[in-house]
Amino acid sequence: MKRKPKLGQNFLVDDSARHAIVDALGDLSKRTVIEIGPGHGAITDILAGRCHKLIALELDRALAAELTFRFRDHPQVQILECDVLETDLRALVPAGETADVIGNLPYYITSDILLQLFAAGKVGTLARAVLMMQREVAERVSAAPGVRDYGLLSATAQMNAQVDNLFTLPPSAFSPPPDVYSTVLRLHFAPRFAELGVDPDGFNIFLRHSFAQKRKTLQNNLRAAGHSAEQLSAAWPRSIPVQARAESIALESMAELYRSLSIPPMSYE
Numbered sequence: 001m002k003r004k005p006k007l008g009q010n011f012l013v014d015d016s017a018r019h020a021i022v023d024a025l026g027d028l029s030k031r032t033v034i035e036i037g038p039g040h041g042a043i044t045d046i047l048a049g050r051c052h053k054l055i056a057l058e059l060d061r062a063l064a065a066e067l068t069f070r071f072r073d074h075p076q077v078q079i080l081e082c083d084v085l086e087t088d089l090r091a092l093v094p095a096g097e098t099a100d101v102i103g104n105l106p107y108y109i110t111s112d113i114l115l116q117l118f119a120a121g122k123v124g125t126l127a128r129a130v131l132m133m134q135r136e137v138a139e140r141v142s143a144a145p146g147v148r149d150y151g152l153l154s155a156t157a158q159m160n161a162q163v164d165n166l167f168t169l170p171p172s173a174f175s176p177p178p179d180v181y182s183t184v185l186r187l188h189f190a191p192r193f194a195e196l197g198v199d200p201d202g203f204n205i206f207l208r209h210s211f212a213q214k215r216k217t218l219q220n221n222l223r224a225a226g227h228s229a230e231q232l233s234a235a236w237p238r239s240i241p242v243q244a245r246a247e248s249i250a251l252e253s254m255a256e257l258y259r260s261l262s263i264p265p266m267s268y269e
């Protein structure tokens with residue numbers, strides 16, 4: 001019977017890949033780096049010698065203990081046994097500084113981790129992240145409008161970060177091998193809410209409604225969210241075809257529509 005790894009534990013065994021992941025963050029000699037899910041330390045071992053400070057967050061008690069022992073003589077390395085999703089990243093970073101994030105993510109919570117990182121990027125805690133995730137998810141995060149994979153996750157990611165798709169690895173790069181290919185993305189956190197003149201909370205809700213049903217047009221999704229036909233036609237910008245789906249529309253135009261509907265965020269809940 002095939003062993004089912006718990007906690008998304010597929011450990012990286014490809015030596016050049018683990019170096020390429022760390023190299024993607026460039027010079028780390030003055031940086032604080034937060035590693036998500038260090039596991040047996042495939043990435044941690046390289047990072048420890050390169051960054052100013054490393055804080056690694058590992059949920060598995062045995063793995064956290066293994067790494068705490070291994071790095072006992074490295075004062076710049078801190079291993080925390082914790083659930084990343086329950087951890088306040090802001091509290092880990094000295095006031096006035098930013099940190100970078102790295103991780104071969106536990107795939108079962110990729111979206112939740114991304115949302116957590118975007119929230120931390122928005123308040124200026126994080127500068128960059130290099131993250132490995134399931135290839136299909138990475139393609140959604142990095143897709144451009146009009147491309148098949150573009151959707152709510154792409155729009156949300158691209159409101160919060162510039163995304164570079166770096167490289168893809170086969171299942172054989174891991175032990176045990178997962179059922180999927182894996183892709184490494186680099187994110188530069190650069191929230192666009194102020195530039196596009198939208199409030200983050202209201203615009204995020206607007207995006208959720210706009211992408212609610214993939215087969216529906218944007219107009220129909222917004223009608224289902226409570227907008228009248230009159231309201232929509234009065235606000236509709238020229239840059240958006242009337243029958244368009246949200247999946248084909250650039251964020252600039254989505255923001256233009258949101259602004260011209262000028263909806264107070266509260267009216268959406």
Ligand SMILES: C[S@@+](CC[C@H](N)C(=O)[O-])C[C@H]1O[C@@H](n2cnc3c(N)ncnc32)[C@H](O)[C@@H]1O
Nearest residue numbers: 007010011012037038039042059083084104106
């Ligand atoms: C895909 S493995 C990567 C391990 C190692 N970084 C590597 O590349 O070989 C994901 C790691 O995340 C840990 N993990 C799973 N859920 C977690 C959570 N909620 N918080 C922190 N770590 C978690 C797992 O125990 C595992 O070590």
